[in-house]
């Protein structure tokens with residue numbers, strides 16, 4: 001039939017086209033012809049939209065140089081832990097086993113400073129060293145990372161820290177290397193078999209830092225007029241160790257997850273521990289909407305949902321009498337489980353991961369304004 005050869009011809013033309021396209025792509029990848037072929041050179045680049053490829057546009061010559069002798073493609077990304085955060089040491093070899101992040105060489109040896117691609121500084125531990133840090137000469141590609149997990153109320157401002165760091169690692173969603181205190185992740189089959197632990201207490205609170213000026217102390221004092229609260233910690237002469245902590249936590253129906261200070265995204269272990277150990281957190285912190293960005297809306301009780309501590313107490317008593325209503329607070333367990341972050345180690349490993357992916361130039365201009373407003 002006369003149509004057959006034509007189809008064959010078409011196919012050959014097609015094949016030729018495909019080959020041409022492939023060849024051109026290979027040509028462009030290998031020979032990088034000197035034409036302006038930057039993906040975002042037309043629109044205004046910002047540090048968020050413009051990563052490695054269009055860096056030159058953003059930062060001019062300085063950045064072009066960074067790009068040129070970029071040695072970040074090394075297998076081992078070296079991250080120096082300037083000092084153990086709060087003196088708390090961790091296993092430097094475990095980025096792979098803990099987080100599946102490979103190709104990282106963590107070190108706590110300051111002699112490695114010049115080899116490091118990144119240096120992690122725990123804010124609370126560098127106060128006295130600031131003037132010394134300012135004298136250090138820094139390899140041009142090295143990034144200094146400001147790491148801190150305390151809220152602004154409990155973090156010291158460093159007057160000379162503007163322009164000093166390249167990246168931030170913090171619980172705040174808008175930090176470069178975001179490490180929340182905990183996360184809800186997909187439940188395994190084993191997790192789904194969760195059963196609410198046996199309860200013999202209604203409301204509990206474990207507090208280590210009692211401060212009469214804290215909003216949470218006022219709320220506690222009011223609330224305790226209307227409902228019995230089992231309170232633990234030095235202030236109550238009932239100090240508890242780590243082992244008792246879990247036991248006590250899981251044997252309470254409700255746990256007062258009251259933050260020491262109120263800031264956006266600041267939801268500490270006080271939220272994630274009760275969720276993990278099978279207790280309903282009663283939260284005092286940022287608004288409910290903010291909590292709901294991190295955990296399901298029906299997994300916690302917010303003090304702001306009630307007009308007064310007395311109304312909250314009434315609701316808790318109601319739930320105590322109604323098992324079905326109480327169990328609603330655990331429906332999320334069918335889908336999720338809580339994963340806590342590993343203080344210090346997780347930051348270092350995620351910093352390494354970030355450095356591998358982002359080879360761009362970056363300076364944090366105004367860290368004090370960002371954090372302390």
Ligand SMILES: *[C@@H]1O[C@H](CO)[C@@H](O)[C@H](O)[C@H]1NC(C)=O
Pocket residue numbers: 140141142143144163164165166360361362363364
């Ligand atoms: C990191 O910040 C310092 C201090 O502002 C700056 O001199 C350096 O070029 C920055 N490095 C990178 C790789 O962004």
